Amino acid sequence: MTAPERPSQGPASPPASTATSTPAAASTATSPPGANGEPTKATGLVRSLTPRQTTMIGLGSALGTGLFLGSGSAISAAGPAVIVSYAIGAVLVAVIAVLLGEMSAAHPVQGSFGAVAHTYLGPWAGFVTRWMYWFSAVVVIGTEVVASALYIRWWWPGVPMSAAILAVAAVVLAVNVINVKSFGTTEFWLSTIKVTALCAFILCAAFLVFFGLPDTGATGFAHLTDDGGFMPEGAKSVWIAMSVVMFAYAGFEVVAIASAEATDPQRSIRTAMRQLAWRLSVFYVLAITLVVALIPWRRLAAGDGSVEASPFVRVFSDIGVPAAATLTNVVVLIAAVSAANAHLYGASRLLHSLGDDGLAPAPLARLTSRGVPANALAASTLGIAAAALLAFYDIGGIFGILMSIALFAVLLVWLLILASYIAFRRHRDTHPEDFTGFSVPGGGKLAVVAGVGVLAVAATAVEVPDMRQAAGIGLAFTAVLLGCYALTSVRRARRT
Structure with a gap:
């Protein structure tokens, strides 16, 4: 592990020069918010995201189809005990989110946790973290856009799949390419609709559990x-279900990425991460508990992932809401578009930081006059194009391989975030004068515990075939990335 440079104090420190000569210098450079939403002096990115928007961006990326449609497979693995799996997952994600929030508030820089990994673990870690997260985000963007197209075709089966994908892609790309304020506003309202729908579901489900309807007694x-x-299925099933549950929580990292464009980074990140941690915990655990309480778990496990089989559709049907499937289809469509929107934002910003640090082609570092990394944004839409081709030609095997890499990438990124935090915290404890902002009590120990938890989830590869495939392909992909980093380092050394 390389010795970290003296970190900046975050937004309170003076702007760093843009003429940095090394990636580490670029990574640690921070500047105060530009007046009236002007680009920051260090990066050119525009600081215009409010604390409310930052929180909703995190919810937008984390609350996706994994909850609304994908919870059936987790229930199938563990039965009612899946509640414990979701609770453990909520605690694990809450710890990672709060620790990441502390680091991001101290270093609200472009490249976010990837840039911090570069500083505290070494250039290789910054390279692998950002490229790994970018790839996983690109795959997720593609899957969410394809899912959105399927939801549209549920209403209008005659619409060509390619046309539906292009329509959704155009909307998502337009929102991101205008400016960051446009993205933040759109994501805020999309996430608000999702959260409102989820709250309505929880209230309706709780009413059925405790009071019932005139012609249907309370289920208790x-x-x-x-x-x-x-x-x-035994206590072991709780652990096995974690292989499905944890990926439903993935996406909260976008909040940290947004710190480089937040109006008040320290306040925004501290507030967003704390609110995100408890909101995700409440939404997931409470919603799943009510679903399993209302409907026998074997019926839920028998679902095939279609709109009609969604646990949420079943509950709305039991309530007697007309056109329950249609209502849920609206919600899952918004959830998918919102998730694609948030992941495209996060992917483009990390790719831009790689270009700015000389670890990706230089054009990716360019910004428009509105502070938008248009080239990085365009490159990040590759997932949409790839998903469209795979969906068009029905190449399911290749798509499964890409998803396996994405799943492995999430766990590896979390481990690198936690390792970065441990190194960051050691430096913070020995040089407190370098830092301002909040500090998590016992953060170093919490990071170790969380790291053990992430490794335990990865260990489900022993029992779960999909995780075993993810681990094998993911490790090979990581080796490829390290090889690319070595070649990049050699090329840069020759230039100097």
């Missing part, structure tokens, strides 16, 4: 134990 919590007990 009998379904949690009346079909094989609370853990029908």
Whole structure:
């Protein structure tokens, strides 16, 4: 591990010169917000995201189709005990989010956790973290856009798949290419709709559990134990279900990426990460608990992932809401578009930082007059094009391989974030005069515990075939990235 440079104090420090000669210098450069949303002097990115928008960006990327449609597979693995899996996942993600928030508030720079990894772990870590996260985000963007197209075709089956994909892609790209303020406003309202719909679901489901309807009695919590007990598949199933559960939480990292364009980085990140941690915990754990309480878990496990099979559709149907599937299709469509929107933002910003640090082609570092990394944005839409081709030709095997790499990438990025935090915290504890802002009590120990938790999730590869495939392909992909970094380092050394 390389010795970190003396970190800047965050937004309170004077602007660093743009004429940095090394990636480490670029990574640690911070500047105060530009007046009236002007580009920051160090990066050219525009600081115009408010604390409310920053929080909603995190919710937008994390609350996706994984909750609304994908929870059935987790229920299938663990039965009612999936509640424990979601609770453990919520605690693990909350710890990572708060620790990441502390680091991001201290270093609200372009490249976010990738730039911090560069500073505290070494250039190789910054390279691997950013490229790995970018690739996973690009794959997720593609899957969310394809999912959106499928939801549209649920209403209008005659619409060509390619046309539906292009329509959604055009909307998402337009929102991101205008300026960061446009993106923040759009994502705020999309996420608000999702959160409102989820809150409405929780209230309706709770009413059915405790009071019932005139012609249907209250279900209570009998379904949690009346079909094989609370853990029908055994205690081990809670661990196995984590392989599905944890990826439903992925996406909150976009909040840290947004710190470079936040109006008040320290306040925005501190507020956003704390609110994100408890909101995700409440939404996921409470929603899943109510779903399993209302409907026998084997019925939920039998779902095939279609709109009609969604646990949320089943609950709305039990309530007697007309056109329950249509209502849920609206919600999952908004969820998918919102997630694609947020991930495209995060992917483009990390790719821009790689270009700015000389670790990717130089054109990717260019910004428009509005402070938007248009080239990095265009490159990040490759996932949409790839997903469209794969969907058009129905090449399911290749798509599964790409998703396996994306799943592995999430765990590796989390581990690198935690490793960066441990190094960052050691430096902060020995040089407190270099830092301002909040500090998490016992943060170093929490990072170690969280790291063990992430490794435990990765260890499900022993039992889960999909995770085993993800680990094998992901490790090979990581080796390729390290090889690319070595070649890049050699080329740069020859130039100097």
